[in-house]
Amino acid sequence: AQKVTQAQTEISVVEKEDVTLDCVYETRDTTYYLFWYKQPPSGELVFLIRRNSFDEQNEISGRYSWNFQKSTSSFNFTITASQVVDSAVYFCALSEALSNTDKLIFGTGTRLQVFP
């Protein structure tokens, strides 16, 4: 069965600290896609990244980086030198290519609070 687990319900850090948000997934498909979305206090969902299961190369985008490890079924997200504007709920999601839908299976989210 497919599942996404974000074990960290809430994380609080002080500005400029680095923070890692964990994501562990379960799937039987060999082809799948992993996503991270940001939900700021205003409520909209902001797409951050998509990674397919054949590409384990880590990615860096500014202060954001993602570590995809198939061996541990993890797709962790690190924010370097956090800022107050990073305060949001972050969702990890999974989409299985062989399913009959393109639906996203979401984790329960991690609320990040960055204090000045």
Add this chain to the structure above:
Amino acid sequence: DADVTQTPRNRITKTGKRIMLECSQTKGHDRMYWYRQDPGLGLRLIYYSFDVKDINKGEISDGYSVSRQAQAKFSLSLESAIPNQTALYFCATSGARILNEQFFGPGTRLTVL
């Protein structure tokens, strides 16, 4: 202008009322989705549609119905609203079977009293 719009953005209603949430998109995507978000539960799929003549139930479709009036419009109805349908509702679209990034609307916050 936003690519995916939802109306209304906020709605308060009473138990038993019929409510319609509307979603429109200008992305030209064939696939549209309705999700609901509850605190601590992430987003869960209610219904999805791959084209105007195709409607499919998601994991939590009970108490909801949908209508795909056109490629660009996908409406979600609560026939008789109940308090546990109080949630944040998102519409999303996607355009391709592979590399299926979904584009989300801004959300509709629904409160059922």
